[in-house]
Structure formats: structure tokens, C-alpha cells
Amino acid sequence: MAGIEIRNLRAAYDKADVLHDVSLDVAPGKITCLLGSNGAGKSTLIRAILGLTPPNAGTIKLEGEDITGLPTHKVIARGIAAIPEGRRMFPKMSVTENLRLGAYQVRDEALIRQRLEKVFTLFPRLAERRDQLAGTMSGGEQAMVSIGRGLMGGPKILLIDEPSLGLSPLYVKENFRIIQGIRDEGITVFLVEQNVRQTLAISDYGYVLSGGKLVAQGAAADLASDEAVHEAYFG
Amino acid sequence: MDFGLIAQYLANGILLGTMYALVAVGFTLFFGVLDVIKFSHGDVLMLGTFIGFTAWLGLEAIGIVNPWIQLVGVLLCSLAGTALIGAAIANWLILPLKKAPQLNTLLITLMLGTAIREAVRLFYPNGSNPKAFPALLPDASVEIGSFALRADSVILVISGLALIGALNLVINRTRLGLAIRAVAQDEETARTMGINYTLVVLATFAIGSGVAAFAGIMNGLYYNEINFGMGLILGLIGFSAAIIGGLGNLYGAILGGFLFAGLQVIGAALLPFASAYKDVFAFAVVIALMAWKPTGLIPERSSDRV
Known part of the structure; x- marks a missing residue:
């Protein structure tokens, strides 16, 4: 059963x-990527899955359901989390508060603490700066907070x-x-x-979106050498 | 000027400041979560005070005359009733207008305030005349020289400040407070974190309105009189206080409330022959302050919003 199954969206x-009429599957346990230039419809697809922009037609299924x-908080309750474009910190909250918001629907304080420690192990820099206001951090550090926050809900x-948007090549590599x-x-x-x-290079399967339509899909290795992909971008 | 008079002015200023701060935090909370000015806030406060007054009439009618029990009953009915009204207004008038220009919300709530005010005047029994609000607090006082410290003032100030402190704890230390601050800083990302946005907005309006009702009851207990127009001036003062403090900032609203009360008291002290002009003086200084610091004393950029 697909992790996410989108039909005729x-x-x-x-x-x-x-x-326009997009259908795709996100396979469980894999990295599925969606490539496309600005305005191709990528953000709209993410917003539709999250319930931020309800679709005009089509269905979105999560593990068959x-x-x-659905309103966004109910989508999140089904086990989805998002690392939004542009990182979207709560600028006037501390790093810890930002991370805790990622676990907003988790009521078990012990579990929240355990996950906080896990994020701090993954990003030791955040542990040092746990009380700093997120808005005063560098782009790379904010990316860490954003990724950590996405993991806090389990x-x-x-x-x-777009995790690499606006980051230095070093951070981009680290992010991937x-x-x-x-x-x-x-x-x-x-x-x-x-x-x-x-x-x-890190994905298992990929889709290419152009002008709101899927123009190519396939195993990531095949797509990498596919002329259509390059056409979609540069053509 | 003698000590007794100064102490009297000071005590009066602290009481008024607490009351204004309780109204101002509502404006700041509503602006925080929805970026709207809710002009019916003062009239909702008045309605809440009348709910409390009606509860008192009811308790009298069924023979419950212990003033402490009456006080608890009045507060419970007034705060709960006003919180519900605040949430209802948010749900049916303000949230549906979310995508409309902010000016529309401002106009709608301005009209709603007028409708509430006129409805109380017309439909409450003998509503166009002031009502004698019962003195439910002990009327003892302590003489310190020529200054009489009233027990009811002390109780009102302490409970008002305690409420402000509790509100501060809710906003900064609880899960609901975290959600309110998240919505205030970035609504869409707050939703993405799994926060039920509508519920948080309704809770915020319920809290802000309940806190304002407490100020209304305070006002009734202190002056022993309420009337259908009391919300107009209290709302305007609370709004000014929130603006002076830098709209959207909780501490700014509290500071603004005390500052406005201070101005009124200074006005009354400077113009003893015409203390009726104290509001003219206070609002004139507010105008001057706004000209000097157009974004408020604690501008939002450099401080925590809500």
C-alpha cells in the first residue's frame, strides 16, 4: 500500500x-522526489496534501485512507509532518519552543524529551543554542531547527x-x-x-512536474540520464 | 500637597491601571492571533457586567445573601458568559471575515458594539438608567494619617494583578499559550505543526473577553454603579492603552494601561479645580505620545508578540 496515493488532483x-490532473504515488520507506522549476505546481501539491489549500478535484489517500x-491538524494527526519551504521558524521563540511545536500533538512529556535529545544528538549546534531565539540564527542553523521540528512529531x-533553497553548498550536502x-x-x-x-542522487523514485502536469517519472537512476527531465527544466 | 492626597491619587491610579490593563490585554491578544481590532470589546465587557448584575439579582431573589457566595456567583456567571459571547463573536462574525479587508472587521465590530449597547439600553429592564451595583466587598478601611486605604480597593487590585499574572503564565508556560503564540507569529506554519487553528482563535477570544468582564465587575464593585454606556469609554481607554504599549505585545498592553491611569491621575491632580478634564488631559498626552512614537512604546519588532 502506498504511503501517499494521489489521483487526478x-x-x-x-x-x-x-x-492539472496529477496522479502519483509515494512509496513507503523510500525517498520519492518531485522535481520542477518555480511555478510548476510543487508548492500547491504540498499544500493540498497538508490541507492548507483544499483541492478542486481528485483524491489524496494516506495509507489507503x-x-x-481534511483540516490540517487532522492530516498531521494521521502521521504526516512537514519541513516547509523557507524553513518558517517561529522567529520570536527559542529553539526548544520551536522544536516542541513540532511535537504539538504529542501529549507524552517523556516522549517529547526523548525526541528533543535525539534532535540535539543529530544537531549538537542546536543543543548549544537551545535557548536562542530562532529568528536570530543563521540560515543553516534554521534549517537544522526546521528538520528537527519535522522529526519531533515522530x-x-x-x-x-525545497530544503536546499538559500543554503550554502556545504549545508545543502549535509541536508541531503x-x-x-x-x-x-x-x-x-x-x-x-x-x-x-x-x-x-539520494532518491529512490522521482517525478518531474512542469506547468502543473507530470512530464516524466521513473527510478531516480533512470531519470538522472533522461533527456526529458532536462528538457522540462531548461527547454 | 499632603501625603494623604498623594497616597489617595496613587491608590486610585493603581486600581484604574489594573482595570485598564485587563481590557487592553484583550485587544492585544485578538490582534496577535488574527491581526484584527475588535471594537466591540468594550461593549462585550459591559454586557458581561450586566450578566454579573443579573446573576446577583437572581441570587437575591432565591434568598442567597452571603456577599462572598454572591461574589463568586457573579464572577462565575459574568466571566463564563462573556467568554462564550467572545468565542461566539469570533466564530460567527470575525473568522468568516478573515479573507476580507481588515477595515471590514473593524466596521462590523464597531456596529456590533453599538447594537449590543443599544440592545441593553432598550431591552434590559429600565436599561437606559444606571444600575446600583452591590458592594459585595467589605467596606472596612485603614486610616494612615489623612489617607483611608479601602479594603475593597486592596482586594480588587490584588485579584486583578493576580489575573494578569495568571494570564501571563497561560501565554508563556502552557501548551495553549504556546499554540496562541505560534498562531500569532505564523498562522500557516502553526497549522502545519498540527495546531487546531480555529480552536486556538476561539480560546483566545474567550480568554480575552472573560478577562475584560473581570475588569467590568471590578468597575461595578468599585463605583457601585453600572450603565449601558460604560463599555464605550473603557473600551476606548483599553484600545489606547494597547496601542501606546505597541499593539500585539502583552507587556506593552499592561504598561499602557497603567500609563493611561497615571495620566488621568496626574490630570486630576494638576487640575484640581476641574478634574472632569482629566480624560481630556490623558487623551491629549496619548495623542502626543503617538506622534512621538507612532508604533507604540514597545515596538513589535524588538519584542515578543503576544
């Missing part, structure tokens, strides 16, 4: 970012929207390594990116 956000049009499926690590722990990853080469 039509949705629009901001008018420029429109989806229909979640189309998700089955993680949506990651961490995303692989997340997959290796058994978490299903749906990775939305513009960075073709590095994304395909």
Missing part, C-alpha cells in the same frame, strides 16, 4: 501555481519542501545526507526540490 494556489480536504511520512538518514530509519520521505542532480 486539480488544485490552484496563488493563480500562478496550478496543478482518504484525507482529501512522523511516518515526512514532506520536505540527513534526509538519507531519515529514510534509513524507515520514515517515508516526499522530497520536493529544484536541485536535480543531488536530489536524484
Whole structure:
């Protein structure tokens, strides 16, 4: 059973970012990537899954159950977490408070503490700065908070929207390594990116979105050498 | 000026400041979560005070005359009733207008305030005349020189400050408070964290309205009189206080409340021959302050929003 199963989805956000009849599957335990340039409809797809922009038509299923049009907090309750585009810190909250918000629906304080420690082990820099206001941190550090926050809820499926946007090459490389690590722990990853080469290098399967339609799909290794992918971007 | 008079002004200022701060925090909380100004806040406060007054009439009618039991009954009915009204207004008037220009919300709540005020005047029995609010607190006082410290003032100030302290704890130390702050800073990301946005907005409006009702009951207990227009001036003062403090900032609203009370007291002290002009003086200084610091004394950028 697919982690996420999207059928004939039509949705629009901001008018420029429109989806026409998109169907795709996110396989459990794998990294599935969605590639496309700006305005291709990537953000709209993420927003539709999260219930932030209800779709006009089509269905979204999570582990076989229909979640189309559910309010966001109920989608999150089904085991999805998101690392949003642009990291989206709560700027006037501390690192710890930001991380705790990732576990907002977790009521077990011991479990929250355990996950906090896990995030601090993954990112020792955050442990040093746990009381610092997130808005005063560098882009790379905010990316760590954003990834850590996405893991705090203990998700089955993680949506990651353009994690490399605005980061230095060193952080980008580090980010991709961490995303692989997340997959290796058994978490299903749906990775939305513009960075073709590095994304395909860590993904298992990929889709290419252009002008709101899927123009190519396949095993990541095959897509990497596919002319259509390059056409979609540069053509 | 003698000690007794100064102490009297000070005690009065602290009491008024507490009351104004309780109204101002509502404006700041609502603005925090929804970026709206809810102009009906003062009239909802008035309605809450009338609910408390009606509860007192009911308790009298069924023969419960112990003032402490009456006080608890009045507060429970007033705060719970007003919290429900606040949440209802948010749910049916303010949230549906979320995508509309903010000016529409402002206009709608301005009209709602007028409707509430006129409804109480027309439909409450003999509503156009002031009501004698019962003195439920002990009327003892301690003489310190020429200054009489009233027990009821002390109780009102302590309980008002305790409520402000409790509100501060809720906002900064609880899960609900974390959610309110998250929504105030970034609504969409707050939703993405799994926060039930609508529920948090309703809870915020319930809390802000309940706290304002407490100020209304305070006002009734202190002056022993309430009327249908009391919310107009209290709402305007609370709004000014929230703006002076830097709208969206909890500490700013509290500071603004005390600052406005201080201005009124200074106005009354400077113009002893015409203390009726104390509001003119206070609002004139507020205008000057706004010209000097247009974004409030604690601008939002450099401080925690809500």
C-alpha cells in the first residue's frame, strides 16, 4: 500500500501555481522526489496534501485512507509532518519552543524529551543554542531547527519542501545526507526540490512536474540520464 | 500637597491601571492571533457586567445573601458568559471575515458594539438608567494619617494583578499559550505543526473577553454603579492603552494601561479645580505620545508578540 496515493488532483494556489490532473504515488520507506522549476505546481501539491489549500478535484489517500480536504491538524494527526519551504521558524521563540511545536500533538512529556535529545544528538549546534531565539540564527542553523521540528512529531511520512533553497553548498550536502538518514530509519520521505542532480542522487523514485502536469517519472537512476527531465527544466 | 492626597491619587491610579490593563490585554491578544481590532470589546465587557448584575439579582431573589457566595456567583456567571459571547463573536462574525479587508472587521465590530449597547439600553429592564451595583466587598478601611486605604480597593487590585499574572503564565508556560503564540507569529506554519487553528482563535477570544468582564465587575464593585454606556469609554481607554504599549505585545498592553491611569491621575491632580478634564488631559498626552512614537512604546519588532 502506498504511503501517499494521489489521483487526478486539480488544485490552484496563488493563480500562478496550478496543478492539472496529477496522479502519483509515494512509496513507503523510500525517498520519492518531485522535481520542477518555480511555478510548476510543487508548492500547491504540498499544500493540498497538508490541507492548507483544499483541492478542486481528485483524491489524496494516506495509507489507503482518504484525507482529501481534511483540516490540517487532522492530516498531521494521521502521521504526516512537514519541513516547509523557507524553513518558517517561529522567529520570536527559542529553539526548544520551536522544536516542541513540532511535537504539538504529542501529549507524552517523556516522549517529547526523548525526541528533543535525539534532535540535539543529530544537531549538537542546536543543543548549544537551545535557548536562542530562532529568528536570530543563521540560515543553516534554521534549517537544522526546521528538520528537527519535522522529526519531533515522530512522523511516518515526512514532506520536505525545497530544503536546499538559500543554503550554502556545504549545508545543502549535509541536508541531503540527513534526509538519507531519515529514510534509513524507515520514515517515508516526499522530497520536493529544484536541485536535480543531488536530489536524484539520494532518491529512490522521482517525478518531474512542469506547468502543473507530470512530464516524466521513473527510478531516480533512470531519470538522472533522461533527456526529458532536462528538457522540462531548461527547454 | 499632603501625603494623604498623594497616597489617595496613587491608590486610585493603581486600581484604574489594573482595570485598564485587563481590557487592553484583550485587544492585544485578538490582534496577535488574527491581526484584527475588535471594537466591540468594550461593549462585550459591559454586557458581561450586566450578566454579573443579573446573576446577583437572581441570587437575591432565591434568598442567597452571603456577599462572598454572591461574589463568586457573579464572577462565575459574568466571566463564563462573556467568554462564550467572545468565542461566539469570533466564530460567527470575525473568522468568516478573515479573507476580507481588515477595515471590514473593524466596521462590523464597531456596529456590533453599538447594537449590543443599544440592545441593553432598550431591552434590559429600565436599561437606559444606571444600575446600583452591590458592594459585595467589605467596606472596612485603614486610616494612615489623612489617607483611608479601602479594603475593597486592596482586594480588587490584588485579584486583578493576580489575573494578569495568571494570564501571563497561560501565554508563556502552557501548551495553549504556546499554540496562541505560534498562531500569532505564523498562522500557516502553526497549522502545519498540527495546531487546531480555529480552536486556538476561539480560546483566545474567550480568554480575552472573560478577562475584560473581570475588569467590568471590578468597575461595578468599585463605583457601585453600572450603565449601558460604560463599555464605550473603557473600551476606548483599553484600545489606547494597547496601542501606546505597541499593539500585539502583552507587556506593552499592561504598561499602557497603567500609563493611561497615571495620566488621568496626574490630570486630576494638576487640575484640581476641574478634574472632569482629566480624560481630556490623558487623551491629549496619548495623542502626543503617538506622534512621538507612532508604533507604540514597545515596538513589535524588538519584542515578543503576544
